[in-house]
Amino acid sequence: MKTVIFDLDGTLADTSGDLIAAANTCFRDMGAGDLLKPDVDQGTALRGGRAMLRLGMARLGRPEDEATIDRYYPVLLEAYGAQIDRFTTVYPGAMDAVEVLKGRGYGVGICTNKPEGLAQLLLQNLGIRDVFGSLVGADTLPVRKPDPEPLFEAARRAGGDPRRCVLIGDSDTDRNTARAAGVPSVLVTFGPAGEDMAALEPEALLEHYEALPDMVDRLLT
Known part of the structure; x- marks a missing residue:
């Protein structure tokens, strides 16, 4: 997968x-x-x-x-x-895009440098934890991003081939993780550092989540 x-x-x-x-x-x-x-x-x-x-x-x-x-x-x-979810909001269109990706047969997971327990708590409070097939946090493994192993593990736990994945992120850490893993990265431009993402030369830049499924299709053909 x-x-x-x-x-x-x-x-x-x-x-x-x-x-x-x-x-x-x-x-x-x-x-x-x-x-x-x-x-x-x-x-x-x-x-x-x-x-x-x-x-x-x-x-x-x-x-x-x-x-x-x-x-x-x-x-x-x-x-x-x-007080983990008082102000936190999911970005517009994100979960719709995740559901479209799942409908097209992709596994979906999360690889974060937030401690795993806090990431679990946040996703549960937001009501979206069960949507994702995996969650690998900063302390799940002995190493963290930009080491590629957490990304590979997130892909494996989501039921996939770790060499056939794409990482969606917002930072040089995510770009470097994908580069080390030898897989494509998509960096979002709607975050506070969005204007800096192009300089990191990812395989794609994402302005709106509705464009993500077709973007992934192109990158993982």
Whole structure:
């Protein structure tokens, strides 16, 4: 079986609002207030918890304070898990495209650098976990993206041949993962870093999810 494997944050769903809220919980605990803004810092949020903590520490004039970042990372994860879907929304047309792909015989799965437990919780709360045949998170295997093995494992768990898959993503991490795996990548242009995606030279750029099924047909012929 051919498979279509999706990144989660910034690709299937805009999770930035809840991620930023969790990071600001940490900064408030430091006595610094809300250092991150949802309308400004989406791109950093979608790169993960440590990236947000580093940005906040830089704004405090402490960009090298890795000890504080390490101390607050578990605090951030706990805060995020407690309010994981307050602001998160699935991108328009994403689930319709997934259903069309399944109808055409593709397996579908998720490969994310979000911890697996949090990814499971989010997808369950959004009511879409059962739609996907696999979910591989940052801690599912000993390695994470851009190592290709999590992508291969997501394809295998979705019932597919890992060499006959395409990765849908939104970052250089996704592009590098697909390149390392020797499979095509599609990068979305509707996220906060969308204008930067063309420079990564993926096999295709996706502006709207309704175009994805035909795009996948072309890439996996």
